[in-house]
Amino acid sequence: MSEKYKVRDEEKIYFITFAVVQWVDVFTRCEYKDLVIDSLRFCQREKGLEIYAWCIMSNHLHLALGTAGILPLPDIIRDFKKYTSVTLVRAIAANPQESRKDWMLEIFKRTAETSNKHQKYQFWQNQYHPIELTDNIKQQRCLHYIHHNPVVAGMVSEPEQYVYSSAIDYAGGKGLLEIKFME
Template sequence: MPRTKRDQSSTGIYHIMARGINRQNIFMEDDDYSRYIDTLREYQNEIAFELYAYCLMGNHLHLLIKEGNEEIGNTMKRIGVSYAYWYNWQYNRSGHLFQGRFKSEPVENDTYFLTVLRYIHQNPIKAGLVSDAENYKWSSYREYIKQNGIVNTDFALQIFSSDKNKALIKFSTFHKEVTDDQCIDIDEGKRTLSDKEVRNLVLEKYNIDLAKLQNMEQVIQDEIIQYLKGEKGVSLRQLSRLTGFTIHRIYKVKV
């Protein structure tokens, strides 16, 4: 069957979502996240697209982007191919990394632009990885409040206020709102967390290094295993690998 034609944006701005094939992780270690950001920077210089927000999760990513001197589909293909080539080399694998073509939706006005901006930055919170967007390392939220990077922060902040300080206050308040915003996302079942994300969940919630869990009291061990296995859906095999406990030991913890 022929592919459905993408909805075109009159502003040239799109919300993009891409995910790993078969829900597999596309980012495993810090070097992977950094490499993808470097790839964005490289093609940003060449194609002159504007990037307003990004969030890199374990097995998918979100971008808020305005196409540059070529159609957005070509840009995303270049970025995806370049990163996949590096990832396959890095992990001695072959074949496709991303699941089909990326998803996209047009962003036609300031109201929806801000909705998508917040939706992207709140992804790690809704996934239970952090309690504050500022604590997630691999999104553009920090670029808005702390440091310059590859994102054009002025465009969004100007929507809040022409005064930079007032804009930042409104930006922060806006992102703390609890919402049920609906934007494109992975919608095919619960995603698999990477090992790093599982470790960060425990560090964020319990301030415990998961690798040292065996040295803790059993009641703490069971509570953390119960949390990861029951609430977060981490597999027995992954928990066994990360904690050093046998699968049988983990299985016995009731959820």
């Protein structure tokens, strides 16, 4: 990983993006997004992950994260990516309604063949480039960017209309994950 993109201060909040290899649109089905939500909940409960903002798009995931100090943030991210990679590939393979199954699994398999880190399938791109949100201005820009992704993509007209995002929490509602609010 580049020296520029590292988690240096465990007490800070970081903007992170995970993208599916070759930008495959996996998260068009709710059951796959729900697996990601369940994994994030587990990381919150068991590993001390603090989520300030999040949004699951069709082929990537944006997060503003911190840690309560139980585990270092890079370890939580590593474990999350490893677990969700296996779980999502299995869910795709086992889904009888998944018309894109063979195509997606072939992409994940071919991508793994070019990697020395992955054995059978590679789901996520390797990098996640944590960007430290050092002040309120950067935090507010990050919130706006994360929450407006579904609007820019034409999925909804207002950020809080998108279920798989923390925008509803910031609008005063109750979303799918526990959120630690930015000041």
